[in-house]
Amino acid sequence: xxxxxxxxxxxxxxxxxxxxxxxxxxxxxxxxxxxxxxxxxxxxxxxxxxxxxxxxxxxxxxxxxxxxxxxxxxxxxxxxxxxxxxxxxxxxxxxxxxxxxxxxxxxxxxxxxxxxxxxxxxxxxxxxxxxxxxxxxxxxxxxxxxxxxxxxxxxxxxxxxxxxxxxxxxxxxxxxxxxxxxxxxxxxxxxxxxxxxxxxxxxxxxxxxxxxxxxxxxxxxxxxxxxxxxxxxxxxxxxxxxxxxxxxxxxxxxxxxxxxxxxxxxxxxxxxxxxxxxxxxxxxxxxxxxxxxxxxxxxxxxxxxxxxxxxxxxxxxxxxx
Amino acid sequence: xxxxxxxxxxxxxxxxxxxxxxxxxxxxxxxxxxxxxxxxxxxxxxxxxxxxxxxxxxxxxxxxxxxxxxxxxxxxxxxxxxxxxxxxxxxxxxxxxxxxxxxxxxxxxxxxxxxxxxxxxxxxxxxxxxxxxxxxxxxxxxxxxxxxxxxxxxxxxxxxxxxxxxxxxxxxxxxxxxxxxxxxxxxxxxxxxxxxxxxxxxxxxxxxxxxxxxxxxxxxxxxxxxxxxxxxxxxxxxxxxxxxxxxxxxxxxxxxxxxxxxxxxxxxxxxxxxxxxxxxxxxxxxxxxxxxxxxxxxxxxxx
Numbered sequence: 001x002x003x004x005x006x007x008x009x010x011x012x013x014x015x016x017x018x019x020x021x022x023x024x025x026x027x028x029x030x031x032x033x034x035x036x037x038x039x040x041x042x043x044x045x046x047x048x049x050x051x052x053x054x055x056x057x058x059x060x061x062x063x064x065x066x067x068x069x070x071x072x073x074x075x076x077x078x079x080x081x082x083x084x085x086x087x088x089x090x091x092x093x094x095x096x097x098x099x100x101x102x103x104x105x106x107x108x109x110x111x112x113x114x115x116x117x118x119x120x121x122x123x124x125x126x127x128x129x130x131x132x133x134x135x136x137x138x139x140x141x142x143x144x145x146x147x148x149x150x151x152x153x154x155x156x157x158x159x160x161x162x163x164x165x166x167x168x169x170x171x172x173x174x175x176x177x178x179x180x181x182x183x184x185x186x187x188x189x190x191x192x193x194x195x196x197x198x199x200x201x202x203x204x205x206x207x208x209x210x211x212x213x214x215x216x217x218x219x220x221x222x223x224x225x226x227x228x229x230x231x232x233x234x235x236x237x238x239x240x241x242x243x244x245x246x247x248x249x250x251x252x253x254x255x256x257x258x259x260x261x262x263x264x265x266x267x268x269x270x271x272x273x274x275x276x277x278x279x280x281x282x283x284x285x286x287x288x289x290x291x292x293x294x295x296x297x298x299x300x301x302x303x304x305x306x307x308x309x310x311x312x313x314x315x316x317x318x319x320x321x
Numbered sequence: 322x323x324x325x326x327x328x329x330x331x332x333x334x335x336x337x338x339x340x341x342x343x344x345x346x347x348x349x350x351x352x353x354x355x356x357x358x359x360x361x362x363x364x365x366x367x368x369x370x371x372x373x374x375x376x377x378x379x380x381x382x383x384x385x386x387x388x389x390x391x392x393x394x395x396x397x398x399x400x401x402x403x404x405x406x407x408x409x410x411x412x413x414x415x416x417x418x419x420x421x422x423x424x425x426x427x428x429x430x431x432x433x434x435x436x437x438x439x440x441x442x443x444x445x446x447x448x449x450x451x452x453x454x455x456x457x458x459x460x461x462x463x464x465x466x467x468x469x470x471x472x473x474x475x476x477x478x479x480x481x482x483x484x485x486x487x488x489x490x491x492x493x494x495x496x497x498x499x500x501x502x503x504x505x506x507x508x509x510x511x512x513x514x515x516x517x518x519x520x521x522x523x524x525x526x527x528x529x530x531x532x533x534x535x536x537x538x539x540x541x542x543x544x545x546x547x548x549x550x551x552x553x554x555x556x557x558x559x560x561x562x563x564x565x566x567x568x569x570x571x572x573x574x575x576x577x578x579x580x581x582x583x584x585x586x587x588x589x590x591x592x593x594x595x596x597x598x599x600x601x602x603x604x605x606x607x608x609x610x611x612x613x614x615x616x617x618x619x620x621x622x623x624x
Contacts, residue, residue, distance in 0.1 A: 017520070019522070023522050023524075024522075026522070026524050027522050027523050027524045030523075030524045030527070031432075031436050031523070033428060034428045034429065034431045034432035034435075034436055035432055035436070036428075037424070037425045037426075037428030037429045037432065038428070038429035038432035038433060038437070038443075038446050038498075039446070040425050040429060040494070041429060041446050041449045041450050041453055041494065041495070041498065042445065042446060042449050044453065044464075044491055044494065045449045045452060045453050045456075047464065047468065048456065048460060048461070048464040048491075051463070051464050051467035051468055052460065052463060052464065052467070054467070055463075055467055102362065103362045103365055103366055104366065106358065106359045106361075106362030106363065107359070107362050107363040107366040109359050110356075110359040110360055110362065110363040111363065115356055115359065115360070116360075124363055124366075124367055127367045127370050127371075128366055128367065128370070129612075130370060130609060130612060131366075131367075131369060131370040131373075133548060133549070133552075133608050133609065133612045134370070134373055134552075134605060134608070135551075135552025135553070135554065135579060135604060135605070135608065136552070136553075136554065136555075137552070137554040137579045137582045137583050137586075137601075138373065138377065138552070138582065138601045138604065138605055139373060140582075140583070140586065141582055141586045141597055141598070141601055142372070142373045142376055142377070144586055144587075145376075145380075145586075145594070146372070146376050186369040189366055189369075193366060217348050217349070217351075217352050218352055218356075219351065219352045219355040219356070220348070222355075240455065243455045244455075246457070247455075247456070247457020247458065247459065247460070248457070249457065249458060249459040249554070249555035250554045250555055250579075250583060253583075254583065254586060254587065274457055274459045274555070277459050277462075277463065278459055278555055278558055281462075281463065281466065281558075281559050282558060282559040282562070292463075293463065293467075296459075296460055296463050299457060299459075299460065300456065300457075300460055303455055303456065303457055304452060304455075306455075307451065307452055307455035308452070311448075311451065
């Protein structure tokens with residue numbers, strides 16, 4: 001935009017102020033500085049990948065792909081397999097989403113679709129946003145001392161009713177997969193609600209008016225016009241929440257029980273990649289560090305895939321209206 | 322799109338229907354049912370916040386005293402003590418993280434919005450920024466452990482407040498870049514043209530015109546990023562570690578409230594558990610305060 005006046009014009013009738021070299025230098029220097037600062041993102045991202053990959057190389061060479069399917073975690077014999085943690089990560093995150101998606105989308109509909117006065121809507125919206133601000137470790141503390149004891153009778157009942165199925169055949173003894181899933185619900189709910197709320201707010205008013213114009217009811221409009229129009233953004237938000245749930249560390253670590261043995265039961269203690277890292281990384285040495293780095297690499301790939309899928313879904317599925 | 326089954330027979334379609342609202346119609350009953358379900362979901366969504374806040378206020382608030390802010394945590398098994406060192410530590414580590422992440426993030430955001438012309442590199446950086454925002458916080462701890470703690474780059478120190486600050490900065494960076502970029506995008510193009518028109522250089526335009534006009538959204542985003550970083554635990558467990566003593570400079574292990582909560586919550590001692598609740602109270606108050614501050618900043622600008 002600011003091109004230099006060409007020297008040929010200089011001698012002409014009007015005099016152009018030449019920009020002093022220091023000013024040009026500052027301009028150019030600032031541009032290069034911001035370029036370097038922007039590159040930091042790429043450098044950090046690459047650095048994370050390289051650091052984790054470099055650390056994991058020894059374990060990848062030793063255990064290969066068996067790491068994904070075996071469940072031994074034995075520092076004495078140096079045998080490591082991350083199956084329990086991978087299984088736990090996937091099960092807790094998917095099951096928590098199964099609960100959180102209806103809750104979050106339902107809440108978003110409730111606070112966008114003019115069902116209640118604006119004051120109440122804003123209050124609920126604010127509270128859900130503040131819930132997202134509560135640190136995960138505080139939720140973990142709450143889960144240990146308040147939620148889990150309160151939940152125990154319910155889980156006992158579940159065990160006595162459904163104890164015949166392999167998913168509920170252990171007696172609940174405090175920490176376990178179910179409390180971890182429920183605390184994950186609390187953590188991803190604000191993300192899903194906030195993104196669904198934005199998505200629903202962005203549906204053009206004409207679509208609603210059209211739907212009401214042909215005589216449908218409020219929920220008819222919501223189910224067959226508004227939700228389909230917002231579905232791509234909502235799905236993207238759900239994927240982001242999935243990524244967050246997979247990587248969530250503290251609250252899960254504090255309540256999941258960090259089991260070393262595989263158990264199909266949702267009432268038994270389990271483990272996730274993130275909580276395994278949080279628990280063992282500080283005290284690990286030798287090939288255990290490498291095995292943990294390998295697990296971290298898997299977690300990175302999982303969240304990377306989910307986040308890229310989220311972007312892709314938002315771009316591909318968005319309706320043109 | 323409209324594949325809603327038509328429930329009444331087609332001959333009834335053209336019948337004259339009463340104009341008054343009949344709550345007993347199937348569709349109206351369904352409507353009420355769904356509204357009730359959505360309301361129930363909203364109540365369930367709000368409930369955890371209220372319960373967590375209630376317990377933190379009651380269990381943590383009743384322990385707040387002067388000693389809580391001025392004393393060190395007791396040895397396991399002993400009573401009393403405070404969380405003074407952890408409060409200082411959280412402030413220090415968050416300050417280090419902010420000093421790294423805010424200049425880098427604002428600078429990167431300026432590049433994206435003002436200089437990049439949205440070429441392939443800018444798109445790559447934006448994409449990388451979104452991916453970095455999705456990287457689990459514990460991975461950031463692993464990363465900093467690998468490059469700072471294990472290599473002992475800072476005066477042969479392994480665990481340090483500096484390492485913790487860097488790990489938090491990695492988490493803050495995407496938020497700061499994103500809010501700066503989006504904030505600058507909202508600045509009207511005419512302001513820039515006006516500045517160029519009176520002969521300002523690009524640097525002067527950015528520093529004196531564009532950046533100040535985008536101050537509010539950037540400040541809001543930065544305050545939220547700081548609040549989030551202050552509550553993060555996972556990246557600190559094996560970078561800043563923990564210390565039962567007062568902070569001993571930035572190149573030594575340091576106590577933070579979040580790691581204190583984690584360590585003391587899983588201890589079988591009541592005194593430690595109580596301190597964890599007290600630390601939760603202080604931390605939650607700080608973070609909610611920062612969130613309300615951010616809201617206030619953005620409200621101020623709209624008026």
